[in-house]
Amino acid sequence: MTAPIPPAKPPDPLSGRRYFLQGVRDSLPFLLVVVPFGMVFGVVATEAGLTVAQTMGFSIGVFAGASQLAALQLMTENAPTLIIMATALAVNLRLAMYSASLAPYLGKAPVLHRAFVAYLLVDQSYALAHAKYEAAPKLSLPGRMGFYLGSVALIVPMWCVASYLGAVLGNRIPPGLPVDFAVPITFLAVIAPMLRTLAHVAAAFTSVLGVLVLAFLPFNLGLLAAALLAMVVGAQVEVWLARQRAKGA
Amino acid sequence: MDYSTAEIWLIILALTIGTFLLRFSFLGMAGRRQFPDWLLRHLRYTPVAVLPGLIAPLVLYPAATDGQADPARLLAAAVTLGVGYWTKNVLWAIVTGAATLFAVLQFTA
Numbered sequence: 001m002t003a004p005i006p007p008a009k010p011p012d013p014l015s016g017r018r019y020f021l022q023g024v025r026d027s028l029p030f031l032l033v034v035v036p037f038g039m040v041f042g043v044v045a046t047e048a049g050l051t052v053a054q055t056m057g058f059s060i061g062v063f064a065g066a067s068q069l070a071a072l073q074l075m076t077e078n079a080p081t082l083i084i085m086a087t088a089l090a091v092n093l094r095l096a097m098y099s100a101s102l103a104p105y106l107g108k109a110p111v112l113h114r115a116f117v118a119y120l121l122v123d124q125s126y127a128l129a130h131a132k133y134e135a136a137p138k139l140s141l142p143g144r145m146g147f148y149l150g151s152v153a154l155i156v157p158m159w160c161v162a163s164y165l166g167a168v169l170g171n172r173i174p175p176g177l178p179v180d181f182a183v184p185i186t187f188l189a190v191i192a193p194m195l196r197t198l199a200h201v202a203a204a205f206t207s208v209l210g211v212l213v214l215a216f217l218p219f220n221l222g223l224l225a226a227a228l229l230a231m232v233v234g235a236q237v238e239v240w241l242a243r244q245r246a247k248g249a
Numbered sequence: 250m251d252y253s254t255a256e257i258w259l260i261i262l263a264l265t266i267g268t269f270l271l272r273f274s275f276l277g278m279a280g281r282r283q284f285p286d287w288l289l290r291h292l293r294y295t296p297v298a299v300l301p302g303l304i305a306p307l308v309l310y311p312a313a314t315d316g317q318a319d320p321a322r323l324l325a326a327a328v329t330l331g332v333g334y335w336t337k338n339v340l341w342a343i344v345t346g347a348a349t350l351f352a353v354l355q356f357t358a
Contacts, residue, residue, distance in 0.1 A: 036343060037339075054261065057265075058261055061262070061264070062265050062268050063268070064268055066296065067264065067268065073303060075250050075252065081252075085264060087299070089267045089271065091295065091299045091300070094292060095268065095271045096274045097292040100289070102276060106276060107276070114273070114276045117276060118277070119273075178313060178322075178351075180307075180312060181325065183304065184304040184308050185342075185343055185346040188308075188342065189329050189332075189346065190333075190339055191296070191297060191330075191333070192329070192332070192334040192337075193333055193337040193339065193342075199294070203294040203297045204298075207297065207299065207301040207302035208301045208305040211303075211305050211306065212306075222302075223302050227298045228298075229298075230294065230298035230301075231291045231292075231294045231298045234291070234293070235294060238290060238293075
C-alpha cells in the first residue's frame with residue numbers, strides 16, 4: 001500500500017460534512033443540560049421501581065425527557081394507564097409544532113430521512129436547526145441534513161449513556177438523600193427560562209391553580225384539564241397582548 | 250408502583266409510537282400542510298401549561314414529609330425558579346436549587 005493518496009477533490013461547499021461538524025460544535029453547550037437530565041431520569045426511574053431495561057426503553061424509545069419524567073411521576077401515583085399516556089403525550093405536543101416548523105426546510109428529503117429526523121427531534125436539535133436554517137436560508141438540503149445530524153450526534157448517545165449511568169448508580173445512592181425532589185427541581189429549572197412573556201406566565205399560573213382546584217377530579221384528570229385551560233389562557237393573553245401593542249403603535 | 254411488567258412495557262411502547270407520530274406529523278407530510286394559526290398559538294404553551302401543574306403538588310405537599318409543606322423544599326423550589334428565570338440557564342438552576350435543599354436539610358437536621 002505505497003500508492004500515493006489521490007489528490008482530494010476540490011471541496012464541495014454544498015457537502016454535508018462541513019455542516020455536520022458545525023452542528024456537533026454548536027451542540028456542545030447543550031451536553032451540560034442533557035447529561036444531568038438523563039442521569040436524573042435514570043436515578044428516579046430505578047428508585048420508582050423500573051428495571052434498567054425499562055428505563056432504557058423509555059430513554060431510547062420515547063426519547064423525550066420531560067414526558068418521561070411526567071409519565072414516571074404519574075406511575076408512582078398509580079394513575080390509570082390511559083391517563084399516563086394522555087398526559088405524557090400532551091407534554092410532547094410541542095414536538096408536532098417543531099415538526100411543522102422544520103417541514104418547509106426538510107420536506108424535499110426522502111421519506112426515510114425525514115422519519116429519521118423526526119425520531120431525533122428534541123428541544124435542543126429543533127432550537128439549533130431552526131436557528132441555523134433561518135440564519136442561512138440558502139443552505140442546500142445536504143447541508144441542512146448534515147447540520148441536523150451533527151447537532152444530535154453527541155446529544156443522543158450521551159442522553160442514553162447518562163440515563164444508563166443514572167439507572168445503574170441510582171441503586172447505590174445512600175438512603176436519606178432527598179431524591180424525591182430531583183423531579184420538581186429539574187422541571188422548575190426547565191420551566192423558569194420559558195417564562196419569557198406575560199402569556200407564558202399566565203399559562204403557568206393557570207396550570208398550578210387549576211391542578212390545586214381540580215384535585216377532586218378522578219383518575220388524575222385534574223392535570224389534563226388544568227393543562228388545557230392553561231393553553232387557552234396562554235393563547236388568549238397572547239392575542240390580548242398583540243391587540244394592546246397594535247393599539248399603542 | 251403497582252403495574253405489571255406487561256403494563257409498564259405497554260406504556261413505554263404506546264409513548265414511543267405516540268411521540269414518534271407527533272414528531273413525524275408534519276415532516277411526514279413533506280411540508281405540504283401548515284398548522285392553522287390558532288392551533289399553533291395553543292401548542293406554543295403546552296410545556297408551561299403541563300409541567301407547572303405536574304410539579305405543584307410535589308412542591309407544596311411532598312410525600313417525603315407526609316404531605317406537609319416543607320420549608321427546605323419550598324426554599325429550594327424558589328431558588329431554582331429564581332435562578333432559572335434570571336440566568337435562563339437550566340444547569341445553574343438545578344445546581345443552586347439542589348445545593349439549597351442539601352444545605353437547609355443539613356443545617357436543620
